[in-house]
Amino acid sequence: MVIDPGYNNKVIATVVSVKGHCAAGHKVGDKFEVSVINAGNMCGLCYNRIFPALCTYQFDGNFPWWVGDNAIVQCPDQKNLVSIKLEKEKIEK
Template structure:
């Protein structure tokens, strides 16, 4: 059962420039349900993504775009992966 006030969030790999050392593939998706991840996300990328995951889990909105998603890059400047972080709608 989903906790009140906590939304599920999807992390999706949009693109990779170079060769991702964590073996992420374009199109890969991971669902975040509270603090449980349905799959693997590179720890370095996850540190960059997590603040945005928390905003969406707690029903916050971003002041850009549709407010329910954003695109974030991992910190690897040589093999840049871009991720979409989006609230899952029921």
């Protein structure tokens, strides 16, 4: 059993665009609650791609090129590109 590391933020991943055909079946509007210990039923390849950004957001980090509390990350399949918006929501403790 995985122990909760004490997250600062909840992260929601939303599919915002699909160019071509997503082999995992993801469609625009699909939403996943993801964390560093839960892929939220997202394609493993896409989850692997968002993981660095997810870790950053989950534990209150940010990058200068991200705007506000969301970032766009793309899956590794450049021919059938899926774009995912990550949004963080503060967890009240």
